[in-house]
Amino acid sequence: MPVRQQILYLWLAEGALDTETVGWAFHDGTSGAGPQLPEAEPPYPTGLAALQQGWFLIQSPAPYALHAGAEYEVSYLANEFVFERRIDIQG
């Protein structure tokens, strides 16, 4: 059976994987054939909860260098964790 990837982005409150989800995005390589997630609320309360439900972490944010003069700026959400799960679908 062909395998397709589902990708889940979680933006967490802080840099630790067990902190609270504040943002999320879901991209479904199965085009709806695989299990779905709720859209109107965080699919998992923390990154750790996603791991416990079978998601595999494929990227976590590394600490980044601070640039002089911009240490207190706010920009993109820093605590971006990316997960995947691979779904067997009917060929």
Next chain:
Amino acid sequence: MPATNHKLTTEEMARFVADGYLRFDALIPEAINQPIIEELRALESNKINQIFGQPADAGGPPRPASLTPLSQCYPAPSLLGAMLNLPEVQGIIESLVGPDPLFDHDFVHRLPAGSTYHQHLHVDAVVDSGDPTFDIQLFYFPHAVAPGAGGTRFVPATHLRRTRAEGVSRYQHLLGEQQYSGVDGTLMVFHHGLWHAGQPNPSDVDRWMYKIRLNPSVSQVKRWNMDDFERIHNDASDHTFALMRHDSVAQILRTMQPWQKGHESRYEQMQRARLWRYLSNDPGFDVDYYHTRIEQRGRIAGEQR
């Protein structure tokens, strides 16, 4: 000025600094809301014709050019001009960007019934400058918009984040995001940096919204109704971890949105304090001592050189 009695309060200004928007339900009277659709329809046609190099012959008022003072845009008998000249609207505009700002651009956003048009979150224009000045964008909804019926989606308090316009499209959902719905004649005013997105309109009613961006042409310092300023404008000692007030500008600026959790919110507070310093012309203003602590040590370091 007709705006004198309709300017924003200090408390409203502080909420704008914290959240990046203010909302005024049913501000525009029905005498404008109902007939203005025909004028918006003509403007929309003319704009589209212009984009495609066709004659702008749909009628309606002449379209202003960028850099035109607002007072010269949409002269009578334009209903858009009448809306923009309402004392209540002038009071909001003048409080935020000073008298007679410059026309940047406007656009009629009509979402036909059943439209599946869907935007990612974005910031208008390009990555922002580093100074605290700002433009405003008025979002005028002449007709009622039911929940989920194509109202603009936006994320409160994202306005001070310096990002590329398209760089925030990766965030499908953030805690505390809102999708506009409301009654006839509601006006929202956004800081230009607020993240927002157009949404589908699954209803059977066309959704109309008129958006106009205005640039300040003078300093934005203390343009609002100052009656409550001395009462709630705090000094730098208003500090959660020492002695704090619950009735101050600082208390409004330390109120976070659901997506702003953890230590990250301290940097948000610093950015809000920086904007309030500009608006209030008080370089010593602070929220929870973050700027003051660092600046005090900086002065000492400077003295020892």
